[in-house]
Amino acid sequence: MTNQFDRFVGTDKYIVSPALKDVVNVAIALGRPLLVKGEPGTGKTLLAHNIARGLEKELLIWNVKSTTKAKDGLYVYDTVQRLNDSRFGGGDVSNIKNYIHLGQLGKSFNTSEQLVLLIDEVDKADIEFPNDLLNELDEMSFFIPETEETIAAKNRPIVIITSNSEKELPDAFLRRCVFHYIEFPTPELMQEIVRVHYPDLENRLLQEVLKRFYWLREIDNFRKKPSTSELLDWIQALLAGGIKPETVAKELPFAGALIKKEQDLEVLASAVSRSGNGRLGLRGRF
Template sequence: MSASFDKFVGTDKYIVSNALRDVVNVAIALGRPLLVKGEPGTGKTLLAHNIARGLGKELIIWNVKSTTKAKDGLYIYDTVQRLNDSRFGGGDVSDIKRYIHLGQLGVAFAHPDQPVLLIDEVDKADIEFPNDLLNELDEMSFFIPETGQTVKAQRRPIVVITSNSEKELPDAFLRRCVFHYIEFPDEELMRKIVGVHYPGLDENLLREVLKKFYWLREIDGFRKKPSTSELLDWIQALVAGGMSPDKIAKELPFAGALIKKEQDMEVLGAAAAGTGARLGLRSRW
């Protein structure tokens, strides 16, 4: 791999597996968008934040919604403002450039340095949305017909695209990306992640927390398994509530920090009954 670019190794706030670290650097070296999938709470969005932080680059975020169109990311021609200015004398309406506003993709292309561009939850938009970006992501440029201007990237942005697999992405789009599925952290990696957020956490407490957490994740029938972010919230609640390792071993204090659906609470109750476990789901402060 070429040594002509800064390599991502993670940050003090974001622990990466060797596989994720390597695929990030491959995407940067190839100048290809990195498409990241994984179950909610595995750090897909935070990856882009920490690539920017780790490499000392600006982060530009494009949050995709169901109504988002590909052109929105390039530029917007503010015809309403131009009309208002023509009616009320707000400026030189003949200068169309005054009414052209770059979207997040346009801002990334026009950036004087190499930014990190996060296209977050690409699968929320219409199925044609990824295809509509193909040419721009390939050429790293686009044309604005209203002004006759071409916006072209001087350096290819580092593009990170996240997907929650709500829709199948087109093959043509997938061919242009470097793909990685973030596997859920095993216990060893999770210990490192927890250590970043809660240094000095009591080892006995951590042992019981992880034992209970991974037991929960093995229960069949959950509509939403507890994620890393929920584990971190749970630990904060346990520490704030003064819960002991013995209490966590016998019960499930503050279960609402982990289990977010009523149906899953019912599944948990049935699983606990089947193993003979006694879970105090209503533990108080």
């Protein structure tokens, strides 16, 4: 467990709400994994990057896929390499340790410095994946039968786990985590976030952009609402295209930077037609 002065307060590149800041520090103080949920684009993955940056710690990333097994994060026994070495030479095949490669979770245990470990999109894997990590995350150790060796955490890592709610996570797994749902930023918080990325953005353009963006997010029946990352891309496109605030107030230039599904473009066109709130437009040329 970290000492009482090891506190996360955000970084100059990542604005955190008071609630998120508090729950990060609770997870650190308890030595529990922090499970973070929220709609895409709310900064779940970036949180771990900025915790590492803010606390000046190394970051390890375990990107979970549909084929990922829990053991992959602990260690891999490279039997193929050992077989090749036994046939063609090039290694001491009598020493199995030469063929044991620690995974990201194993590496986070086997270090003299406390690290930040991101287990990204845990719900992509098989439903048994979280259950298979219960003991390791609880006890912060695991056994390698091939070498009869136990790897125990020298310093308990700060574990951040993200989920997009594609699958329900087991209750036993949830009990071992501190949980936080990242709410979509309010317009006031979003203004702070935008200012971090575009400090010199004209205020009138910023206000028109936010007005348009939150109007879009209120439209029902979108399959994918525009997120923070798409808002930032849209602003960059507007600046590159030389779009003026008055144009954003009347139109929706470069709508493809915000809307990523054909069905949603149709929903948007219908909403614009019904409301009279401007028109779809592509103004400005690169």
